[in-house]
Amino acid sequence: MIExxxxxxxxxxxxxxxxxxxxxxxxxxFVFIVGSSGAGKSTLLKILxxxxxxxxxEVIVNNTRLSTLRHRDxxxxxxxLGMVFQDFRLIPKMSVFDNVAFAMRVTGASTKAIRKKVPYxxxxxxxxxxxxxxxxxxxxxxxxxxxxxxxxxxxxxxIIADEPTGNVDPRMSFEIVDMLNQINRNNGTTILMVTHEHxxxxxxxxRIVEIQNGELVADSGPEVDYYV
Amino acid sequence: MFNNFKxxxxxGLRNAxxxxxxxxxxxxxxxxxxxxxxxxxLVSVNITHVMELFEDKNVVMVFLNxxxxxSDTAMTVADVQKQILTVENVDPDKVEFVPKEKGFxxxxxxxxxxxxxxxxxxxxxxxxPDAFKVGFKDPTRYETxxxxxxxxxxxxxxxxxxxxxxxxxxxxxxxxxxxxxxxxLLLVVSLFIITNTIKLTxxxxxxxxxxxxxxxATDWFIRxxxxxxxxxxxxxxxLISFGLVSYIYSAAASSITDVMATGVLPYGSLFFNLLMxxxxxxxxxxxxxxxxxxxxxxxxxxxxxxx
Ligand SMILES: Nc1ncnc2c1ncn2[C@@H]1O[C@H](COP(=O)(O)OP(=O)(O)O)[C@@H](O)[C@H]1O
Ligand SMILES: [Mg+2]
Numbered sequence: 222m223i224e225x226x227x228x229x230x231x232x233x234x235x236x237x238x239x240x241x242x243x244x245x246x247x248x249x250x251f252v253f254i255v256g257s258s259g260a261g262k263s264t265l266l267k268i269l270x271x272x273x274x275x276x277x278x279e280v281i282v283n284n285t286r287l288s289t290l291r292h293r294d295x296x297x298x299x300x301x302l303g304m305v306f307q308d309f310r311l312i313p314k315m316s317v318f319d320n321v322a323f324a325m326r327v328t329g330a331s332t333k334a335i336r337k338k339v340p341y342x343x344x345x346x347x348x349x350x351x352x353x354x355x356x357x358x359x360x361x362x363x364x365x366x367x368x369x370x371x372x373x374x375x376x377x378x379x380i381i382a383d384e385p386t387g388n389v390d391p392r393m394s395f396e397i398v399d400m401l402n403q404i405n406r407n408n409g410t411t412i413l414m415v416t417h418e419h420x421x422x423x424x425x426x427x428r429i430v431e432i433q434n435g436e437l438v439a440d441s442g443p444e445v446d447y448y449v
Numbered sequence: 450m451f452n453n454f455k456x457x458x459x460x461g462l463r464n465a466x467x468x469x470x471x472x473x474x475x476x477x478x479x480x481x482x483x484x485x486x487x488x489x490x491l492v493s494v495n496i497t498h499v500m501e502l503f504e505d506k507n508v509v510m511v512f513l514n515x516x517x518x519x520s521d522t523a524m525t526v527a528d529v530q531k532q533i534l535t536v537e538n539v540d541p542d543k544v545e546f547v548p549k550e551k552g553f554x555x556x557x558x559x560x561x562x563x564x565x566x567x568x569x570x571x572x573x574x575x576x577x578p579d580a581f582k583v584g585f586k587d588p589t590r591y592e593t594x595x596x597x598x599x600x601x602x603x604x605x606x607x608x609x610x611x612x613x614x615x616x617x618x619x620x621x622x623x624x625x626x627x628x629x630x631x632x633x634l635l636l637v638v639s640l641f642i643i644t645n646t647i648k649l650t651x652x653x654x655x656x657x658x659x660x661x662x663x664x665x666a667t668d669w670f671i672r673x674x675x676x677x678x679x680x681x682x683x684x685x686x687x688l689i690s691f692g693l694v695s696y697i698y699s700a701a702a703s704s705i706t707d708v709m710a711t712g713v714l715p716y717g718s719l720f721f722n723l724l725m726x727x728x729x730x731x732x733x734x735x736x737x738x739x740x741x742x743x744x745x746x747x748x749x750x751x752x753x754x755x756x
Contacts (some may be wrong), residue, residue: 304663383754
């Protein structure tokens with residue numbers, strides 16, 4: 222599903238964010254990525270989103286070599302991913318419904334399909350009764366569930382979440398990770414989640430990968446290895 | 450795809466309204482630009498038209514002394530014609546008498562109410578002399594022939610079309626040169642303003658653009674609302690300019706017709722071309738403005754995280 226081979230990333234200002242990183246994640250895995258601040262976790266995710274490109278090494282996602290993607294292919298690649306951000310990244314002037322519908326609209330979906338699919342996904346994250354609300358009327362936990370609904374709307378094979386519980390109170394944090402866990406268990410969606418919260422990592426007992434100073438320093442190992 | 454189109458157009462209109470102060474500023478500048486451009490073109494077109502009337506530079510109006518057909522000397526028209534024909538280069542087939550009554554009435558027709566009083570004064574106020582329209586055999590000897598005509602005792606003066614034509618040509622050139630510079634300058638200014646208007650919208654919508662990118666929007670999907678905004682600005686500016694120039698033209702036309710015998714081109718014949726030109730240049734500048742300003746945001750693949 223995901224493979225990092227000898228990946229190096231140095232930013233323009235000289236910061237070495239990743240050094241010779243090797244990582245393989247199989248389809249259907251749930252991986253926590255941990256490490257101190259500035260370790261290079263977000264850089265890893267940004268490379269997966271094709272927001273940044275490695276200086277050397279190869280990244281393969283779903284049989285796509287990211288280095289071969291052209292500018293005009295990138296939107297179509299991103300539609301196969303679901304992204305969840307720490308700051309939710311919801312559009313303030315749009316209702317919950319529209320925020321989720323937006324991600325579907327972008328793909329050229331018909332209004333009819335949108336009207337059918339959005340309520341379905343909203344019910345999955347427990348927000349059916351908040352569809353008409355605006356982001357500023359929701360709690361942090363609820364906002365992140367909207368973000369999650371948006372990430373799910375196009376049935377991605379991979380969800381990338383960068384500290385999704387960073388702005389959410391602890392009880393809600395558990396709920397959100399639990400949702401991701403359910404999505405992984407029920408749909409086989411591969412999930413990569415960056416987090417600082419050790420309590421969550423301990424509670425859910427999934428694969429853990431630790432990055433320090435741009436290097437992979439610990440890996441609890443693949444949960445399932447279809448290729449062995 | 451049609452769903453998307455409707456949605457994107459609506460988005461563009463919403464942006465234009467949400468950002469209306471700058472939208473109106475852009476429209477204003479573009480209108481100034483288009484009105485000046487349109488006026489310059491109209492002046493030029495009219496001068497060209499007048500010059501076409503004078504095109505037959507080989508023909509002059511020869512005005513006669515009032516001794517001619519005055520009561521005592523009583524020279525006949527035929528006598529005068531004979532005199533004119535003594536000038537060697539005059540083409541006998543192109544000599545035509547224009548009696549003062551005709552010249553006067555055709556002049557009167559062009560004046561408005563305030564000059565009607567002259568009519569009541571009758572013949573005594575008939576200030577236009579009799580005249581001959583005279584054509585030449587050899588246009589290259591134009592100047593000497595005019596001189597010879599002027600030397601005839603019956604001739605009061607010769608209206609020299611060449612002089613008019615040259616003056617008009619000079620005006621035309623000035624209008625063209627000055628007009629081109631002003632228009633060029635204004636186009637740059639208006640593009641700058643439109644670009645900045647859209648940049649401002651873009652700044653407000655940076656978060657939205659970054660989210661669009663993260664969920665896999667294509668460049669055209671992101672561009673469309675901005676394009677619509679630019680086109681709307683151009684379209685409105687084009688229509689306003691058209692209205693303004695139409696008004697100015699008809700106002701100017703009535704006063705010019707009073708002064709100049711040739712009058713101006715009827716607006717009806719220009720109407721359609723002018724409308725198309727205004728809408729076209731308005732839309733073109735709107736489109737260029739929006740495409741230029743969004744280019745920067747689409748070039749890189751990043752910006753998913755930050756706004
Ligand atoms: N766009 C950038 N330009 C320069 N340096 C950056 C950029 N993004 C991140 N960095 C640096 O790269 C290192 C890794 O950053 P990041 O991947 O965001 O770490 P983490 O997410 O683990 O906190 C840090 O030292 C950070 O300051
Ligand atoms: Mg980070």
